[in-house]
Amino acid sequence: MSSASTYPPNLSNDRRLAEIRERFLTAESVEPNEVRNTILASWWRSRRWNVAADHIDLAYVRDPELDSPLTRSALPVLRHLREHLDGQPISIILTDAAGVVLTRLAADHDLDRHLDSVQLAPGFSYAEGSVGTNGIGTALEGGQPAHVFGHEHYAENLENLGCAGVPIQHPISGKTIGAVDLTCWRKDAGPLLITLAKTTADQIRQALLTDSGVREFALLREYLRACRHTAGIVFALNHDVVMMNEYARQVLDPADQTMLLGQAAEMLASRRPSPIVTELPTGIKARLYCRPVNADDVLAGGVVHVKLVELAKLPAGDARVAPTFLPGLVGSGPLWLRGCQRVDACYEAGEWLALEGEQGVGKMAVARAVYRKRNPTGRFHVLDAVDAAYPDWLVQARRELLETEGSLVIRHLDRLDDRRLQALSAALRSAHATGRQRSLWVVVTLNRRHQTGDPTELLRLFPSTIELPPLRHHIEDLHELVPFFLAKFSHDGQLACTPETMQLLLRSSWPGNVEQLRQVLRRVVQHRRTGLIHPDDLPPECRTVSRRLLSPIESMERDAIVQSLLDCEGHKAKAARSLGMSRATIYRKIHEYGIVTPSNVPGPRRSS
Numbered sequence: 001m002s003s004a005s006t007y008p009p010n011l012s013n014d015r016r017l018a019e020i021r022e023r024f025l026t027a028e029s030v031e032p033n034e035v036r037n038t039i040l041a042s043w044w045r046s047r048r049w050n051v052a053a054d055h056i057d058l059a060y061v062r063d064p065e066l067d068s069p070l071t072r073s074a075l076p077v078l079r080h081l082r083e084h085l086d087g088q089p090i091s092i093i094l095t096d097a098a099g100v101v102l103t104r105l106a107a108d109h110d111l112d113r114h115l116d117s118v119q120l121a122p123g124f125s126y127a128e129g130s131v132g133t134n135g136i137g138t139a140l141e142g143g144q145p146a147h148v149f150g151h152e153h154y155a156e157n158l159e160n161l162g163c164a165g166v167p168i169q170h171p172i173s174g175k176t177i178g179a180v181d182l183t184c185w186r187k188d189a190g191p192l193l194i195t196l197a198k199t200t201a202d203q204i205r206q207a208l209l210t211d212s213g214v215r216e217f218a219l220l221r222e223y224l225r226a227c228r229h230t231a232g233i234v235f236a237l238n239h240d241v242v243m244m245n246e247y248a249r250q251v252l253d254p255a256d257q258t259m260l261l262g263q264a265a266e267m268l269a270s271r272r273p274s275p276i277v278t279e280l281p282t283g284i285k286a287r288l289y290c291r292p293v294n295a296d297d298v299l300a301g302g303v304v305h306v307k308l309v310e311l312a313k314l315p316a317g318d319a320r321v322a323p324t325f326l327p328g329l330v331g332s333g334p335l336w337l338r339g340c341q342r343v344d345a346c347y348e349a350g351e352w353l354a355l356e357g358e359q360g361v362g363k364m365a366v367a368r369a370v371y372r373k374r375n376p377t378g379r380f381h382v383l384d385a386v387d388a389a390y391p392d393w394l395v396q397a398r399r400e401l402l403e404t405e406g407s408l409v410i411r412h413l414d415r416l417d418d419r420r421l422q423a424l425s426a427a428l429r430s431a432h433a434t435g436r437q438r439s440l441w442v443v444v445t446l447n448r449r450h451q452t453g454d455p456t457e458l459l460r461l462f463p464s465t466i467e468l469p470p471l472r473h474h475i476e477d478l479h480e481l482v483p484f485f486l487a488k489f490s491h492d493g494q495l496a497c498t499p500e501t502m503q504l505l506l507r508s509s510w511p512g513n514v515e516q517l518r519q520v521l522r523r524v525v526q527h528r529r530t531g532l533i534h535p536d537d538l539p540p541e542c543r544t545v546s547r548r549l550l551s552p553i554e555s556m557e558r559d560a561i562v563q564s565l566l567d568c569e570g571h572k573a574k575a576a577r578s579l580g581m582s583r584a585t586i587y588r589k590i591h592e593y594g595i596v597t598p599s600n601v602p603g604p605r606r607s608s
């Protein structure tokens, strides 16, 4: 009968096991059925880690942490077991998740002395990487109960011991937080040792559940009380649990959340008095108040209040002084400025211009500002294709094109069907033929997403098309646009947003762009005329926020993915192919950017 099939090995095949181990250590071959698979696998690992098989010489790792949830819950269970063992020579050992011995309950004198000599003592690590195959390290390495008898141990100094180790998983988080191990003389070891170790581990898990239940209940109670008493940012945390109110999730970027949780955990661990002021990754300053919560004189966690105290410092300087080179407009984001500069250059060159962009991005505003900069009192005509009465509208367009001096903006070209586009094209062509472009600057504005007819023919008369970026691609300009509109709408110009409100505005996606922002602020000012605008003053449309603040590049990537999904009718693999990305990448990005697929992808749909 092989050693692998008799368990635990009896004294006759114990000798055989010693030979097999010897052969393994001298690099001779060992057949899988000669020794249990789990032991052979552990021997191989021990060899790879260069563990010494002929001696044990461990370094002291650290003083054991005896005031942790594990030790507090486990020690009463272990003491109870000690009493029941009633003086039998079995040592009861508790380790942390790294295999460092936290405590060893005394057995009898001889066994204790021997365990001291092999450094199976508090502060030393019995991880597999330190001493090779053993009950503690092998259980932790395999994530399951392990019993190791006599010569199955890798280190020969352990050959007269038998041990049974069981990992302990936290009942709530499921994380392995330590191991319990029963060790006795090899001659006394039997199959019941592992049964007893498993029962003990179960009892420890049960105690952890009861104890953490009491602590977590106390924490939950205090957290809910804090939420009832404040409308601001509240969260609660301990080793295993984090609770965060809806408001905190909305207002704080995930990077800011992570940083605040880290700070709060540190404050709790070091019992540092609060409040502290800290600068968050998005540049905002926050003040943290952390209140420890105790249950039965044991720290159960902490409840944290956060106040955002100061907005990010902008490179552009004071947000209220808007640096712009176009009259009546603000914004200094590179994408926005580049668009404005290109329009300006077009005017300088005397070229007719097609201005593209999503609804409300400021196409007309830029055309007007560029013209006004040079011609403060010149004529600035606007013809809007929306709700125009045809054919009168076309008659008027023809007249303006032939007679007007100054500039003419034809808005919402996308609303004209093919027939009207052709008629307008003909009128533009005749004006062009008579050299009108020298005295009249014509700008057409269009939003490709709403296109009704095909403007290709008409656009041939316009040497260039410039696209203005959507607000989410130059979201940093909100720091200038918000004070600009508030100053416009409030009477005394004293209205401002709290940092929390500003964070919410910054994280909105603004599908209606600057015009939507303008409308939102106009509505807010109808209710709040002086002082500070709080998040509650904002309409619900500002409550749908992205998971985090996206950089301009990221929001462009998100838009490209959304558009491609629309084009491919929600088919992710096709969309990925058309963007030249892998399927795994598109799935990850869809999740990361919170894109909804397939039928209700956010963003305006192309009309057919």
Ligand SMILES: Nc1ncnc2c1ncn2[C@@H]1O[C@H](COP(=O)(O)OP(=O)(O)OP(=O)(O)O)[C@@H](O)[C@H]1O
Binding pocket: 328, 329, 330, 331, 357, 358, 359, 360, 361, 362, 363, 364, 365, 366, 411, 412, 445, 447, 481, 484, 514, 515, 518
């Ligand atoms: N950078 C800016 N600074 C100040 N106000 C702006 C700015 N951009 C846009 N606005 C204002 O936002 C509003 C919307 O702009 P505008 O009407 O020019 O958008 P649009 O792109 O032409 O819209 P549509 O798509 O409907 O044609 C206007 O009141 C405009 O004055």
